[in-house]
Amino acid sequence: MGRGMMIFLSSLMLAVLFAVFHGMVGAQEDIIVLEHKEAFNKLQRPPVKFTHAKHAELYPDCTQCHHAYEYKGGQKVNDWSGEGQPCSECHKVVGEGKKIPLMKAFHESCRGCHRQLDKEGKKTGPVACGECHIRQQPAKD
Numbered sequence: 001m002g003r004g005m006m007i008f009l010s011s012l013m014l015a016v017l018f019a020v021f022h023g024m025v026g027a028q029e030d031i032i033v034l035e036h037k038e039a040f041n042k043l044q045r046p047p048v049k050f051t052h053a054k055h056a057e058l059y060p061d062c063t064q065c066h067h068a069y070e071y072k073g074g075q076k077v078n079d080w081s082g083e084g085q086p087c088s089e090c091h092k093v094v095g096e097g098k099k100i101p102l103m104k105a106f107h108e109s110c111r112g113c114h115r116q117l118d119k120e121g122k123k124t125g126p127v128a129c130g131e132c133h134i135r136q137q138p139a140k141d
């Protein structure tokens with residue numbers, strides 16, 4: 001094999017390696033694994049792989065999910081966004097009074113939207129438990 005060919009082949013390999021590595025890193029950033037063990041204590045269901053980047057592309061108005069409420073003179077206003085603020089900062093596992101508990105906050109947001117779109121006959125995400133809480137291995141229980 002000629003020297004030129006060798007150089008060509010090794011740079012091709014580098015390019016392929018870079019593309020594979022870049023793709024892996026990109027995929028990790030695009031998906032958020034929702035497993036709030038620190039809040040729920042012990043998870044009853046498998047963690048949820050959430051395609052955050054895809055959802056953010058579908059809904060560029062981040063406040064669709066990252067809403068933030070403030071009460072002013074008894075009126076609910078949400079004119080600011082809580083991007084990146086964990087839901088658990090406001091929604092506790094055990095809701096007090098009329099406050100929405102954490103699991104319900106997730107389910108009402110995620111499943112609520114999927115269900116609504118399904119009703120409208122639009123392209124949507126899963127509503128069945130096992131399609132969000134995906135088992136990785138055969139159950140041992």
Ligand code: HEC
Binds near residue numbers: 125130
């Ligand atoms: C659209 C996606 C989606 C669907 C469908 C869904 N869940 Fe969830 N669920 C979530 C998310 C997201 C969380 C928050 C997980 C976390 O952050 O740990 C959650 C949390 C939970 C939790 C509390 C955390 C834990 O594992 O103990 C339970 C229990 C749960 N879900 C059960 C169910 C059951 C039962 C169903 C079906 C009736 C269901 N879920 C359907 C997305 C979903």
Ligand code: HEC
Binds near residue numbers: 056059065066086
């Ligand atoms: C379909 C719902 C949805 C949309 C739309 C959405 N997000 Fe999120 N985002 C979430 C959820 C759920 C979490 C996880 C929150 C938690 O852990 O409590 C999150 C987490 C984040 C985080 C924390 C990153 C991390 O790794 O935990 C940032 C930053 C963020 N979102 C920014 C944005 C921005 C900016 C937009 C708009 C371009 C956006 N989000 C749109 C639901 C959404």
Ligand code: HEC
Binds near residue numbers: 068082
């Ligand atoms: C800054 C505090 C705060 C954060 C952060 C927050 N919420 Fe809320 N959310 C509230 C308040 C306040 C309400 C009104 C009911 C209550 O007090 O629980 C509410 C209500 C809801 C409701 C009921 C429907 C509605 O819009 O009124 C859902 C669903 C919900 N939140 C989901 C989420 C999810 C999912 C996240 C994370 C992406 C999140 N929330 C982050 C404060 C917050």
Ligand code: HEC
Binds near residue numbers: 064106110131
């Ligand atoms: C405002 C509406 C809306 C909300 C809120 C929402 N989704 Fe979705 N979701 C969609 C739509 C629309 C699709 C279908 C996207 C497609 O196929 O192009 C989808 C698809 C999905 C899929 C299938 C895989 C994929 O990426 O297409 C999963 C899993 C999913 N959503 C999980 C969640 C979880 C978990 C949450 C809450 C943290 C959530 N979704 C919140 C609208 C929503």
